[in-house]
């Protein structure tokens with residue numbers, strides 16, 4: 001699977017629009033060791049376009065766990081459910097920060113938190129560090 005070229009100008013637009021935060025888990029690029037990735041919300045494998053309305057900034061955790069998936073089975077209902085879409089949905093409608101945990105509010109939130117492993121112990125530890133530094137919430 002070849003990956004489309006994303007121009008520097010388009011990458012810059014995505015980064016600035018995201019305010020240099022992962023658009024899924026909200027982790028700040030400034031506090032991360034690795035450079036966040038400009039990813040396709042709908043993967044190219046599924047004919048997602050390389051255009052600003054289908055690109056998002058994602059931390060390496062979220063990007064890796066998401067892969068080319070579009071969604072998963074809601075752990076509560078078993079229904080096939082799309083992931084949260086940062087281009088068409090609002091974060092606060094689907095997730096809530098409870099201390100250092102990200103709690104889902106909707107089916108889309110549930111599949112995203114589960115598959116992206118948003119509350120993995122390593123990620124909780126990173127958020128606890130942000131709290132210590134006064135950067136969270």
Ligand SMILES: [Zn+2]
Nearest residue numbers: 022025059062
């Ligand atoms: Zn993330």
